[in-house]
Amino acid sequence: MPRSADPATRDRILAAASTLFYTRGIRAVGMAEIVTAAGCGKNVLYRHFPSKDDLVLAYLQRFAEELDGSMEVAVEGLDKIPSAALVAITREVADRVAARGFRGCPFRNYLREMRDPADVPGRFALTEIRALRRQVDALVARLGVDDPDLMAERIWLAIEGMYASAPYGDRTEAATTAVGLVQELLAAA
Template identity: 85%
Template sequence: MPRPADPATRDRILAAASRLFYTRGIRAVGMAEIVAAAGCGKNVLYRHFPSKEELVLAYLHRLAEQLDDSMDAAVVGLEKMPSAALVAVTREVADRVAARGFRGCPFRNYLREMRDPSDAPGRFALTEIRALRRRVDGLVAAMGVEEPDVMADRIWLAIEGMYASAPYGDRPAAATSAVGLVQELLAAA
């Protein structure tokens, strides 16, 4: 009779894989390396994650929960102040981008590295990116500004610009500039 899967082992495997995937990329990390990093057997890994794709999807889901929670926490109490919430959302991204060890948005990294948004992890990554865009769009719409699509596009470009410029130059300065740009856009609205 097979032993039941231990959730602590699953978490240990996922934590090891997450570190490796985030620092080195999905393609660069093999399942044998994850087995070694997690300190488990190959059979144990495959009992929890029958394929690398399922492990990658679990990694992206885990990060999505963390990012969604931090984004939700950033806007607590700002439900009736959409412009303040937009600044808070931008600042949340800025803080993440400026943080030590930041190696890019995991969803954007996946899409850049794998170049196939049609697999399950790719579809999930796109869903997460689009969810943030919908949050921005909804907050701009709640402001009641003229041309909300234009305002949302500009704020989105500031957010995307932080992610795009992260590998180059001074991330904290770029993050501060992006927050300032969004504040200026909102003040002019």
């Protein structure tokens, strides 16, 4: 009788793979390296994750849960103050970008590295990015500004700009600047 899959082993494999994928990239990491890092057998790895795409998707889903949780905390209690929620979202991204060890957003990293938004992990990454954009759009729509599309685009560019500029220069300064820019845009609206 085959043994059932142990959830703790699955978590250990996913944790090892997540660290490797985040620090080195998806393509650079092979399944044999994950087996070694997780301290499990190849059959055990494939019992939990039948393919590398399954493991990559689980890695992206794990990050999505973490990000969703931190975004919920960031905007908690700001339901009636859309401008404060927009600043809180921007600040949450800024804190991530400025954090020690930041190597990019896993969704954006995946899409840049794999260049195939049509595969399952790519579709998931795009869905998550678009969900945050929709949240920004919805909050801006509640502001009552003259041109909500333009305002949402400007705020989105400040957020995306933090991710794009992170590998170059001072991430903390870029993050602080982006938060200030969003605050200025909202104050001028």
